[in-house]
Amino acid sequence: MNQKRTDILPPKVRAWLMRYASAIFFIALVGLWEMVCRIGDIPNYILPSPASIFNAFFDVEFSRWLTHLWATLRVALLGFVLSIVISIPLAVAMVRSELMTRVIYPALVVVQATPVVAVAPLIIVLMGTGDPSRILITCMITFFPLVVSATTGMLETPAELVELSQSLRAPRYRETWQIRIPYAIPHIFSGLKVSITLAIIGAVVAEFVAAEEGLGYFIQFSTSFFKIPQAFAGLIFLAVISLLLFKSVTWIQTWLFPWSLPKK
Amino acid sequence: MLKKLTKPLALAAAMTVSSLTMAADEVTFQLDWLPGGDKAPVYVGVVEGFFEDADLDVKIASGRGSTDAVTKMATGQSDVGTADIGALMAARATDSVPVSAVLAYFSQAPHAFFTVKGSGVSSIKDVAGKKVATSPFTSSNLFLPLVLEENGLKESDVSLVKSDPGALGPMLMTGNVPVIIAWTTNVPLFENQAKEAGKELVVLPWSDAGLELYSSSLLAADKFLSERPEVAKRFITAFAKAVEFTYANPDKAGAAIHAMVPEVDAATAAAQIKSIKGLVYNSASEADGYGTLTPERMAMTWKWVAKANKLDPSKADPETMVNRDFMPEK
Numbered sequence: 001m002n003q004k005r006t007d008i009l010p011p012k013v014r015a016w017l018m019r020y021a022s023a024i025f026f027i028a029l030v031g032l033w034e035m036v037c038r039i040g041d042i043p044n045y046i047l048p049s050p051a052s053i054f055n056a057f058f059d060v061e062f063s064r065w066l067t068h069l070w071a072t073l074r075v076a077l078l079g080f081v082l083s084i085v086i087s088i089p090l091a092v093a094m095v096r097s098e099l100m101t102r103v104i105y106p107a108l109v110v111v112q113a114t115p116v117v118a119v120a121p122l123i124i125v126l127m128g129t130g131d132p133s134r135i136l137i138t139c140m141i142t143f144f145p146l147v148v149s150a151t152t153g154m155l156e157t158p159a160e161l162v163e164l165s166q167s168l169r170a171p172r173y174r175e176t177w178q179i180r181i182p183y184a185i186p187h188i189f190s191g192l193k194v195s196i197t198l199a200i201i202g203a204v205v206a207e208f209v210a211a212e213e214g215l216g217y218f219i220q221f222s223t224s225f226f227k228i229p230q231a232f233a234g235l236i237f238l239a240v241i242s243l244l245l246f247k248s249v250t251w252i253q254t255w256l257f258p259w260s261l262p263k264k
Numbered sequence: 265m266l267k268k269l270t271k272p273l274a275l276a277a278a279m280t281v282s283s284l285t286m287a288a289d290e291v292t293f294q295l296d297w298l299p300g301g302d303k304a305p306v307y308v309g310v311v312e313g314f315f316e317d318a319d320l321d322v323k324i325a326s327g328r329g330s331t332d333a334v335t336k337m338a339t340g341q342s343d344v345g346t347a348d349i350g351a352l353m354a355a356r357a358t359d360s361v362p363v364s365a366v367l368a369y370f371s372q373a374p375h376a377f378f379t380v381k382g383s384g385v386s387s388i389k390d391v392a393g394k395k396v397a398t399s400p401f402t403s404s405n406l407f408l409p410l411v412l413e414e415n416g417l418k419e420s421d422v423s424l425v426k427s428d429p430g431a432l433g434p435m436l437m438t439g440n441v442p443v444i445i446a447w448t449t450n451v452p453l454f455e456n457q458a459k460e461a462g463k464e465l466v467v468l469p470w471s472d473a474g475l476e477l478y479s480s481s482l483l484a485a486d487k488f489l490s491e492r493p494e495v496a497k498r499f500i501t502a503f504a505k506a507v508e509f510t511y512a513n514p515d516k517a518g519a520a521i522h523a524m525v526p527e528v529d530a531a532t533a534a535a536q537i538k539s540i541k542g543l544v545y546n547s548a549s550e551a552d553g554y555g556t557l558t559p560e561r562m563a564m565t566w567k568w569v570a571k572a573n574k575l576d577p578s579k580a581d582p583e584t585m586v587n588r589d590f591m592p593e594k
Contacts, residue, residue, distance in 0.1 A: 043457075043461060045460065121332070125336075125341075209328060212324075218527065223429075224298050225527075228430075
């Protein structure tokens with residue numbers, strides 16, 4: 001029965017549909033949105049139509065978009081890099097020493113459990129309104145998944161490999177570098193994928209609290225002038241860079257560690 | 265494209281050149297909110313050269329509310345800025361915040377009820393029994409019970425709903441709520457929405473209902489005033505000139521803020537400036553002279569602020585919160 005139903009479509013059309021399913025769905029959704037706005041005569045300040053959002057892209061000079069994009073991207077990436085620099089050594093320390101785990105882990109959980117949105121204004125007061133405080137806010141939101149995934153990965157190294165290296169009297173740094181970290185790579189990369197999207201959220205949170213440029217600032221600014229289509233345009237940029245960054249992490253993994261990808 | 269680029273580039277170049285050749289005194293100016301028409305004077309000061317003439321290099325930082333602006337001045341991140349004097353008074357009454365008021369900017373309160381024609385509200389007394397929407401953190405909320413009291417109403421006579429500032433206009437226009445609380449600085453923005461919705465906006469300013477007080481004022485860090493008094497004096501004099509220019513030339517002022525913050529629409533900013541002229545120039549400023557913070561009106565402001573914040577009025581002396589040594593010379 002089932003077989004028959006799918007056979008209604010020629011295989012070529014079916015393949016084509018499968019290939020572009022998400023794009024078709026997306027276009028249909030945007031079309032529906034535009035139609036609802038037009039037929040329902042919904043004013044722009046409640047739900048802007050896709051057409052008015054598209055126009056809003058051109059209300060802002062291209063150079064300004066670049067300024068805002070770069071400001072957010074810079075903070076997100078620097079915060080992300082900082083959290084890598086902090087969390088991998090932390091994870092190594094925790095894997096190596098029980099004492100370190102006992103000391104660091106509760107502190108990490110406390111930092112993670114504190115809502116960054118609530119702490120952000122305090123960080124700005126302490127560290128000023130420059131990039132460093134925004135980078136720290138981003139780092140606070142991104143480092144935890146990384147520490148957890150790296151630690152889990154390193155702990156999942158097969159015990160016999162660790163024992164073998166110990167019986168061969170390999171120094172501990174080699175145990176870490178050549179056995180544990182490679183084993184942790186798939187875990188680390190899934191942590192990185194979570195972190196990179198959080199990095200954008202962190203940058204935007206920071207910009208909501210204090211900034212003179214950036215997409216988060218731009219969105220806040222646009223709503224303060226009731227320019228809702230423009231705020232949506234800013235949101236779309238944010239979504240696009242989030243997606244691109246997420247994809248880049250996958251590309252980097254495929255490029256540097258192709259062996260760590262799940263086998264198809 | 266090129267044409268659009270040349271203006272900001274020329275401006276940037278001009279600013280770089282001027283800072284290179286003069287090594288002017290640096291001053292960080294704190295706004296209490298994001299750039300907009302009501303914040304135009306400091307932008308006018310930069311673009312029209314009032315600060316350059318006074319050998320000042322002014323940097324502008326946006327803020328997220330009056331309390332945030334006072335905190336930034338108190339912690340030394342900014343030297344001087346505009347914020348609600350009420351926030352300073354409340355802060356000074358509970359803590360020794362090293363910030364003082366140096367010049368009046370709005371000598372009337374900007375708080376107001378906004379409604380649309382046909383909602384059955386045409387005076388403040390009419391809000392009785394109505395649903396009123398306001399934003400959660402606005403200082404207006406503190407003054408609301410007092411305004412109601414002045415009009416013979418109780419707080420329980422209105423049902424207050426809190427909502428994001430950006431949602432207030434849409435809520436009013438869709439008839440979700442009959443009345444919202446907002447600042448008169450936003451009149452042109454709400455008017456645009458009303459036009460789009462085919463409605464007519466009605467504004468009921470609280471200053472008409474007896475709320476007589478200083479509002480947005482020029483505040484300065486005490487450290488800035490004591491360590492660089494000469495720079496402070498030059499800045500305040502230049503700022504006063506910029507205020508005068510802004511309200512005399514709203515269109516030029518709108519263009520000035522647009523030149524520095526391209527996202528701000530010059531025409532909207534100009535409309536805002538025109539609509540709030542009464543907050544800056546009014547019976548109080550006429551009687552006392554623009555910018556003057558008189559002991560009487562300071563005392564009156566403190567009385568309102570203390571009452572609104574439920575503070576003991578004897579706990580602080582408003583006179584200790586003012587520094588009149590830097591008033592611009594006439």
